[in-house]
Amino acid sequence: MRNWLVGLLIVGLLSFWGCQPPDKKTEVTSDETQETQESSEKATVEVEDDQATVEGKDDQATVEGEVAEDQATAEGEVAEDQATAEGEVAEDQATAEGAGPSSDDTIATQKESEQVKVAVAGPFTGTAAAFGEMIERGARLKAKQINEAGGINGRKLVLTFGDDAGTDKEAKLVATRFATDREILAVVGHFNSSCSLAGKDIYKENGIVALSPGSTNVSVCEGSDWTFRNLYRDDFQGQFIARYIKNILTKYNSVAVLFDNDDYGRGLRDAFTAEAKKIDLELVTSVAYDRENTDFSTQLTKIKSKKPKAIFISGLYEQAALIVKQARKLGIRSLFFGADGIDSPDFLKNAGISAEGTYLTTPFTFGAGGEEAAKVAAAFEAEFKVPPDTWAALTYDAMGMIAEAIEKTYNKEATLAENRKAIRDHLASIDTPEEGFIGITGLTYFDINGDTVNKPAYVKVVIDGKYTTAPEQMLNLDAFK
Amino acid sequence: MEQFFQQLINGLVLGGIYALIAVGYTMVYGIIQLINFAHGEIFMLGAYIAFTLVMFFPIPLWVAILVSMLFCAGVGMLMDVVAYKPLRTAPRLSALITAIGVSIGLQNLARMIWGAKPQTFSEETLPKFFQQLNPLVEPTSFLNIFGVSFTENAIQFSEGVFLAYLDLSIIILAVVLMFGLNRLVTLTKIGKAMRACAQNRVAANLMGIKTNKVIAITFAIGSALGAVAGVMVGVRENINPLMGFHKGVAAFAAAVLGGIGNITGAMVGGLLMGLAEVFGAGYIDTFIEFICNNIGLGQFYEDEKISHSYGSGYRVAISYIVMIIVILIRPTGLFGKSSAHRA
Structure with missing residues (x-):
């Protein structure tokens, strides 16, 4: 009897484990978009990728970590201390593709001048997956529009997605991955309040902005200078x-x-x-x-x-x-x-x-939105064949705010930490209606906590x-x- | 009192579902002493198959249930042939681990095919008397005898006691299928063979019973019953890749409660688990309030927000507590015989 009660316990644990949605899905989709955007460049990029790996092998000592399959570990190992050249050669498909054609000795510098990376965290699987879907689409639409208009100061905005499955446990993993990434400048997310609360300290310790388009729990922004949200509490x-x-x-x-x-x-x-x-x-x-x-x-x-x-x-x-x-x-x-x-x-x-x-x-309804909102809704429907919802709109605006902050503060020469700090300082400085960001969901500005207090319900x-x-x-x- | 009767109905429905699933666990355990953890996934597959059928073909729900039963019976037998038969003589733990593997595999297969988002049967695919009503319109009662009125989708016993036809059909299905299974096991030749295999598989084989065939049929019957439960839960609640895990574990607990290996035990255990879950969750807060009031903590109870009934949030835990208590008092379960060889 005791034996199979133990068995029951093992099964419980294993199944629970097995049920955790794989993170792969979002990464794959992020690749897909890139593919459609850059299908013509794909061939060149693949060649480059090979070269990059070969180049890496010459320099065994430094690159060993980067070429590892497991992206998260690889990036974690070399995180803060190595922000330059070889570090970029990591087998991160999205990054490699974003680089575009270039000669192999200048991959790193080219990349730095051509793209900025922003992360989106949300429940792309799990019981809140319908929200995640809209969040992903809102972010993609804004990024696409920014890039079509010439990017951020000529740099391409690249998104990376992290699935927190709506659970605080997964949210911590995603937050750690983003915070220790060497390229990500800011995070749009999380959606569920529990997830934002779980990620709060990680973002704070590592000094990276998290702008939530959906968490409404009172204490999400309290006690951290790095957490913001663009909706009510x-x-x-x-x-x-x-x-x-x-x-x-x-x-x-x-x-x-x-x-x-x-x-x-x-x-x-x-x-x-x-x-x-x-x-x-x-x-x-x-x-x-x-x-x-x-x-x-x-x-x-x-x-x-x-x-x-x-x-x-x-x-x-x-x-x-x-x-x-x-x-x-x-x-x-x-x-x-x-x-x-x-x-x-x-x-x-x-x-x-x-x-x-x-x-x-x-927090927002397209019925009460202005002309700009209607335009975005039309673009959204053309792109994804479904009308946008509130969360797509708020994510769209959050992405816009982050993009604006990067545009105003990004300094190529500065270190990652300095750039992240500059983004935070810029967002924190938006504290009066006059300075506020005008998006499709209305005017957004922050109070001392990083909360938005002016938006009606x-x-x-x-x-x-x-x-x-x-x-x-x-x-x-x-x-x- | 109305609340009591309504909860009784809720408990019977849940209990019926648990009993249907628990029978599958207990029958397989009775014959090959294997806890088939993939049984919950068969239940889940049953729901998905019926869902897919009614979505893509214009067939009534009951046909979909029959097809889904047949399909799941097939999957059950296939599972036995592929995963468990090669391990028939291996240590029991190997088969148990395999069962866990099959369970995780099927779960993720369902996730790949139907996605992680829960699915709901759309209303127009359901029979008329299962469908939702517009809450803004007063339901019409077309028959009224002795204060019991029949509306479009429910029977109303008094002011506040409702029995939806859907819930009624779950209870009826459970009772009919249980009765049928009982007859099958006690009266037919195959039932006799099953009982013989349960007593001693080697001896049964020596007597000329094709044990592999009997085992396959056992898997098929258990899976078919699980499929029925799956479809009914799918209609009543929703369908998601994890439903087999959640309901399956509870049903397994029910089988243990009734004494695993014993079919009557599984039926009674399922019913008890369902009732325990519903009544536990329904009355735990009243119980806590009663205790607080009697030991002079009434004001504390009011102030400290305990007045928000957190208790019903832990309904699943409550039913497990019941199971643990029963197992502590009667380690073999309610109907189980003590036996020296357990996994």
């Missing part, structure tokens, strides 16, 4: 939702909370319940769920017995879709209210007609299987100060 969002229900959805005067038991879900729930108590919105119960779960009928039955008029889901779209569906099966016909975590086309797809009438908040409602901007908005931020 959960304390605002939670407060906003409570007031919206109280002031505008006046019929729904008793609320139950169903929250994801992670940093995002708990943080948002705390903000919501605190405000609900303050403004006297009746809170009947608050129930947790685990993200691995797919059956929520128990929690919903508990909530049903309290007969709330509205249910606030503090979690992500995948579970929210199941919750809404299963709730209807249990005969719950309360109003559902979600936050930005359920703002994904996949919510509508998975929940089907059960999602009808669901309200949610979002928009409310959307699901009508006929589509997100529609709700008729009544609360865009005046003065009430929340």
